Amino acid sequence: MIRDLVFVLLALLTVVPAFWVVFSRNIVHAGFALLFTLVGVAGLYGFLGADFLAVTQLMVYVGGVLVLVLFTVMMTHVPAAKRSRHGLDRYVPPAVFAAAVFGVLYKVITAVKWNVGEASTAPTTTEIGTQLMTNYVFPFEYVSIVLLAAMVGAAILIRERSHAGSDDAIAEEKQEARP
Amino acid sequence: MNVGLPHFLTVGAVLFALGLFAVMSRRNAVAILMGVELMLNAANVNFVAFSRYVQDGIDGQLMAAFVIVLAAAEAAVALAIVLALYRNYGTVHADTAQSLKR
Numbered sequence: 142m143i144r145d146l147v148f149v150l151l152a153l154l155t156v157v158p159a160f161w162v163v164f165s166r167n168i169v170h171a172g173f174a175l176l177f178t179l180v181g182v183a184g185l186y187g188f189l190g191a192d193f194l195a196v197t198q199l200m201v202y203v204g205g206v207l208v209l210v211l212f213t214v215m216m217t218h219v220p221a222a223k224r225s226r227h228g229l230d231r232y233v234p235p236a237v238f239a240a241a242v243f244g245v246l247y248k249v250i251t252a253v254k255w256n257v258g259e260a261s262t263a264p265t266t267t268e269i270g271t272q273l274m275t276n277y278v279f280p281f282e283y284v285s286i287v288l289l290a291a292m293v294g295a296a297i298l299i300r301e302r303s304h305a306g307s308d309d310a311i312a313e314e315k316q317e318a319r320p
Numbered sequence: 321m322n323v324g325l326p327h328f329l330t331v332g333a334v335l336f337a338l339g340l341f342a343v344m345s346r347r348n349a350v351a352i353l354m355g356v357e358l359m360l361n362a363a364n365v366n367f368v369a370f371s372r373y374v375q376d377g378i379d380g381q382l383m384a385a386f387v388i389v390l391a392a393a394e395a396a397v398a399l400a401i402v403l404a405l406y407r408n409y410g411t412v413h414a415d416t417a418q419s420l421k422r
Contacts, residue, residue: 151341156335159334159338162338162355163338163346163355163358171351182361185368189369189371191381192369193381194364194388196340201389206395207353210357212352213350216406217402217403235344236345238341238344239338239340240337243333246329246337261336265378269382277382284386287390289391290393294400295396298397299342299400
């Protein structure tokens with residue numbers, strides 16, 4: 142009984158702010174609603190016995206990605222006058238498509254007889270660490286390379302062009318310094 | 321009500337549909353990114369739920385961990401692109417980014 146109540150609360154904490162994320166006109170409000178959705182998903186992980194993932198979700202998503210998103214929202218302020226007003230025709234086709242996708246997914250979820258087994262609720266951190274160093278060592282290394290590439294790529298994308306130290310900029314500086 | 325696999329899958333389906341709607345309907349690039357994050361989280365909920373209920377093992381949780389890592393990398397690059405877009409065009413509307421070079 143308490144289990145059900147906890148699940149319902151976590152599901153509401155996940156889904157209701159998700160609606161806010163999607164339908165809010167204010168992008169800052171959407172960002173803060175995303176905070177609650179991500180915390181709710183972390184709670185669902187904990188409910189499912191994935192303790193390591195719950196903590197990872199909180200640290201990486203709430204502590205990292207969300208802060209990044211909110212920084213970007215605040216650095217790219219678009220004045221109200223520049224915001225476009227658009228009619229219903231922009232929302233109807235995506236709404237129909239998303240509803241259709243949800244319908245198909247829900248049909249599959251309810252129609253399939255899932256082969257549900259009993260699972261242990263033992264802590265998973267040890268097992269995840271062992272797996273990462275044995276069966277999943279190649280994806281683990283691959284992901285670290287992806288992270289490095291993403292970090293370098295983001296730094297290159299975001300640099301100021303005029304102070305980038307490119308060949309043109311250096312040549313211009315030399316010409317200016319010559320006389 | 322006995323909480324089981326279908327309930328988690330339903331939560332995942334709702335999150336996925338909402339993310340899909342956000343990606344298709346929003347114009348603000350950051351809002352589109354938020355939709356992508358919702359969809360990734362939906363997939364993660366499904367991974368962990370299947371790992372808990374159906375398959376005996378921990379592979380689903382490892383997949384979810386890799387998805388979290390890739391989502392972080394994707395967010396970093398996407399937000400860098402958004403900032404570059406804002407610097408060059410003065411707006412973050414995805415529709416305005418129609419040329420590769422200004």
